[in-house]
Amino acid sequence: MQSKLKAIEPTVVHEPSQVIDAFMRCNSGQAMDKTVVRLTNSNESLCLNSIHHNNLSEDNDIMFPPIVCHHGTILISGGFGGLGLTMSRWMIEKRGVKRIILMSRRTLAELEQTSNPQYDDWLRLKQTVNEYEAHVDVAQADVTNFDQVYDLIEKLSRTSYPVRGVIHSAVVAEDRTLAKMTQEYLAHVLAAKVRGAWILHQVTQLTHAPLHFFLMFSSIRNHLLEVASSGYNAGNQFLDALAHYRMAQENLPVLSVSLPAVSGAGMFHRQ
Known part of the structure; x- marks a missing residue:
């Protein structure tokens, strides 16, 4: 007996200009069909209506209001990775963030070695810091060590620039x-x-960190069949579960992003 593969039905097709509507519909939990965004080779710009522009501006104000950009510190775990360095540049250039701390088990001397795969990313970040008059500091601390993370965040809480945003990008790729x-x-x-994620969750509460966002990088690989990624996928699954817990049980700011391979950054960029 033979069977044929068929597309999921019904299928709802959206044009590129409707991409936000498509995502919002999926996020509503009411989409029981397959949602498709039609991609073409058109050179036309993506046009969003004023309502969407306003919504995007409001979201930006939530994560990066002036108090975060000018009177707070963004703490990035795994800060020496390509993703952490790239995110730092983006926040400085596109969101006006002025203070970032890159937390890593490695030292600044290791980061500045020309043999370091992220050396070029580090040079570009330093150039951005000088151009935008921002401040990026390096903190040698292990995100899996509770005392080290607590000491760092508690110390910052006693300054004029407490931690107002956390980005958890630490990863072991094996x-x-x-x-x-x-x-x-x-x-x-x-x-x-x-x-690492659980310690950041605990410490930011114990120190009463005035967080505006708590961002964790999961992976789209978590939803794919890869026989050699069970450990990595289990870690990503925990990040997604922690996001649900922070939001549903604690009403705390949180976002877990399932990233694909990121061009120019990420753990698979230089492999």
């Missing part, structure tokens, strides 16, 4: 199949994402 999985390996891979 793929292994289930047949070769060990408890030690799993603990090693999960530590940065899982323990």
Whole structure:
């Protein structure tokens, strides 16, 4: 008996100019069909109506109001990675953020070695910092160490620039199949994402950090069938679950973003 694969029905097709409507519809929980955005080779610009522009501006004001940009610090775990360095440049250039702390187990001397894969990203960030008169500091701390994270955030809470935004981008990228999985390996891979995220969640509450956003980078790989990514995917699943917990149980700001491979940044960029 033969069977044929068929497309999910019904299918709702949106034009590029309706992309925000499409995403908002999916996010409403009422979409029981397949949502498709039609992509063409047209050179026409993406036009959004004034309502969407206003909504986007309001979202920007929520995450990056003046008090965050000028009177706060953005703390980035895994800050020496390509994603952390790229996000820093974007926040300075596009959102007007003035103070960022890159938290990493590595030292500044290691970051500034020409053999470091992120050396060029670091040079571009330093150029941006000088151009926009921003401040980017490096804090050598392990996101999986509660005391180190607490000391850093508590120290900042006693300054005029407390932590007002957290970006959790720490990751250990080591793929292994289930047949070769060990408890030690799993603990090693999960530590940065899982323990790191939970410690940031705990410490920011204990220190009463006035957070406007708590951003975690999950991965779209979590929704794909990859036999060698079970440990990595488990960590991403925890980030998504923590986001639900912070929002539903604690009513705290949070966003978990399932990123694909990011051009010019991310853990797979230089592989």
